Amino acid sequence: MSNYELCPKFEAAMQLLGKRWMGLIISQLLVGPQRFGEMESSLPISGKLLSERLKELEKWGVVTRNVYPEIPVRIEYVLTKRGREMEPIIKAIQYWAENSMDHSNLDEK
Numbered sequence: 085m086s087n088y089e090l091c092p093k094f095e096a097a098m099q100l101l102g103k104r105w106m107g108l109i110i111s112q113l114l115v116g117p118q119r120f121g122e123m124e125s126s127l128p129i130s131g132k133l134l135s136e137r138l139k140e141l142e143k144w145g146v147v148t149r150n151v152y153p154e155i156p157v158r159i160e161y162v163l164t165k166r167g168r169e170m171e172p173i174i175k176a177i178q179y180w181a182e183n184s185m186d187h188s189n190l191d192e193k
Contacts, residue, residue, distance in 0.1 A: 100144060101173075105129050105137055110167060111174050113147065117162040146170070 101107055105127070112123055120138075124131050138161055141147040146167040152158040163170075 100140075100146075101170075103137070103140075105133065106141070107174060107177065109134070109137055109141065110146065110163070110170055111178070113161060113163045113167065114171055114174065117150070117160040119158070119160055123161070141167070 101110075108127055108129075109123065112118065112127060120131075120134070124134055127134065129137075138147060138149070142149055144166075145164055148162050148164050150160045150162060152160070
């Protein structure tokens with residue numbers, strides 16, 4: 085494979101990770117299982133968009149939604165094995181961003 089031929093799986097992974105808020109949601113879940121309300125209060129994202137992103141991550145097999153039959157019902161989101169495998173990628177991006185991103189570039193958005 086030459087440098088210019090993108091693997092379809094690589095392209096799909098980049099589209100998933102490049103979607104707004106996906107990296108932050110995955111990063112948040114790397115800490116451990118979380119309830120929807122916990123994530124909603126700690127991330128600068130609307131509940132509607134968070135719900136959409138979590139459903140998409142669930143579809144991709146990155147997140148599992150666990151429902152506990154308690155009163156009231158408790159629902160937690162947790163990374164699957166596939167999701168946890170993203171930890172070194174997320175940490176590498178975080179390291180790169182902290183050491184290479186210039187704040188003046190962030191203001192140009």
